Amino acid sequence: MDHDESPVLDALAEYHDRGYLDFAPPGHKQGLGADDAVRRVLGPEVFHSDVLATGALDDRRSSNRVLERAQELMADAVGAQQAFFSTCGSSLSVKSAMMAVAAPGETMLVGRDAHKSVIAGLTLTGIQPVWVxxxxxxxxxxxxxPSPEAYDEAFAEHPEAVGALVTSPSPYGTCSDLKSIARVCHDHGKPLIVDEAWGAHLPFHDxxxxxxxxADADVCVVSVHKMGAGFEQGSVFHLxxxxxxxxxxxxxxxxxxxxSPNVLLYAAMDGWRRQMVRDGRELLGSALRLAHAVRASIDELPGLRVIEKQLVAKEASHDLDRLQIMIDTLDAGISGYQAADWLREERAVNVGLSDHRRILAQLTFADTPERTDRLVSALGDLTRTSLPAPSSVVLPEPRDLELEQVMLPREAFFAAQETVPVEEAADRIAAEQVTPYPPGIPVILPGERISAGVIDYLRSGKTATMVIPDAADPSLKSIRVVADT
Structure with missing residues (x-):
């Protein structure tokens, strides 16, 4: 296929060249009705290209196949049979993939390190999860x-499972052995869904x-905005x-x-595909070399340690996206929360993830030595700054974090509920999910029996400034549980 073509961008250019006059949504009419302050901050060009997908970008019958051709080019670029664009993020795309595989009440193997969007999919559909x-x-x-052997054992115990879902890469950049997990699934005649939201760039460099x-997955979901060059909410699922x-x-x-999909998101995904086919190998190669140099520079700073080899050691992850730089702050005597806050407040540098002892710096092909020099300089200043001793986070044994699923997430979410003080929640069945964010992996799911260890972990985390935005009570003084009957 001709990857110099960009159907959405070309259609937008024609729309502007012809000077179409719209008596249809959107109501801002090319920004003419937008508030002056809004236009000033966002820029007039944003409104200029915010048009209807059908009836403006294409005619009412979509006879030019603008979006369809863009999706065909995307599939060809990455070696998939089909690609579908989504303007509602990978959160929607992964739910769609789950619904395409399993019906309500059917069983699916799901890695327990799944994003909260997967849990929302379980709640919406009534799929029965078997946690790996x-x-x-x-x-x-x-x-x-989770290992391939863990999925194989889960299929042996639950032969009724209709498929499996894996999250890879993780928000930390760690990766599953997808090829082996796909082989396990296919040996059982079942499909593999991969939530690859952090991996849109992976097809474009060896x-x-x-x-x-x-790796022979059947469907995967990618967020073009995370590691590509799309707008927030731009997602593609490949089949x-x-x-x-x-x-x-x-x-x-x-x-x-x-x-009412946003054409701006379609256009950015379409243009990014063309950019990657043309220049992706060179751009990503430069980014990987830059990341290697940044790792070495950070490792020379006192108290900071780049975590890399330990993540792909025996019994650890199968692979690592080295554009994600994990920095351990433990030896510096500060928490990742403190480091992230100080970098933002004092040096106007934002990092992508922080926890009780780590921050994560995400690099892409858009980064330059000038940008990463500023990051390293800010981290150097951080090591010379005196910060109070961090609050201790109680880290329970793994068995205390592996909560028992006693009700389906959907059943618990729609059950009669009550709100109890968090100190009284141990042994109760959760009616909500509680998710430290980022990375967005729930600690408590609807239908799980809450343990005292998890309560201690979350309460100490809150004291240490952990953010839990999806809880009914973000302060975590109370929690919603299934009402006793």
């Missing part, structure tokens, strides 16, 4: 992805972890093989998605 547990690292205090389609019905997948997406 991550591997806990006692030294680093983080979870590595030194990056294995792309899910190359191959014959284990998932493409019509069912599209219909599932239609059930959940907006009928």
């Amino acid at each position: 547990r991550p591997r806990w690292d006692r030294e680093l205090h983080l979870a590595h992805p 030194d990056l972890p294995t792309w899910a389609m190359d 191959q093989g014959d284990l998932i019905d493409p019509v069912r997948l599209k219909q599932s997406a239609d059930l959940l998605s907006t009928t």
Whole structure:
């Protein structure tokens, strides 16, 4: 296919050249009706390209196949059979993939390190999860992805499972052995869904972890805005093989998605695909070399330690996206929360993730030595700054974090509920999910029996400034539980 073509961008250019006059949404009429302050901050060009997908970008019958051709080019670029664009983020895309594989009441194997959007999918659909547990690292205090053997054992125990869902890469950049997990799934005749939200760039350079389609996954979901050059909410799900019905997948997406998609998101994804086919290998190669140099520079700073080899050691992750730089702050005597806050407040530098002992700096092909020099300089200043001793976070044994699922997430979410003080929540069944963010992996799910260890972990985390935005009570003084009957 001709990857110099960009159907959405070309259609937008024609729209501007012809000077169409719209008596249809959007109501701002090319920004003419927008508030002056809004236009000044956002820029007039944003409004200029905010047009209807059907009836403006394309005609009312979509006879120019603008979006369809853009999706065909995307699939060809990454070696998938089909690609579908989403303007509602990978949160929608992963729910669509789940609905395409499993019906309400059916069983699906799900890695317990899943993003909260997967839990929302379980709540919406009534799918029965069989949790496949991550591997806990006692030294680093983080979870590595579940092993292929864990999925094989789960299928042996639950032959009724209709498929499996894996999250890879994780928000830390760690990756599952997707090829082996896909082989396990296919040996059982079942499809593999990969939530690859952090891996949109993987198809375009050989030194990056294995792309899910190359690992024989059946469907994978990517967020173009995370590691690509799309706007927030731009997502693509890719499909191959014959284990998932493409019509069912599209219909599932239609059930959940907006009928008023933002053309700006389509255009950015379309243009990014062209950019990657043309220059992706060179751009990503430069980014990987820059990341290597940044790692070395950070490792020379006192009290900071770049975590890399430990993440791909025996019994750890299968691979690592080295554009994600994990920095341990433990030896500096500060928490990751403190480091992230200080960098933002004192040096206007934002990092992508922080926890009780780490921050994560995400690099992409957009970064330059000038930008990373500023990051390293800010980190150097951080090591010379005196900060109060961090609040201690209680880290329970892994068994205390592996809560018992006693009700389906959907059943618990819709059950009669009551709010109890958090100190009285132990042994009660959760009616809500409680998710430290980032990275967005729930600690408590609807339907799980809450343990005292998890309560201690979350309460001490809150004292240490952990953010839990999705709880009914973000201060975590109380929690919603299933009412006693």
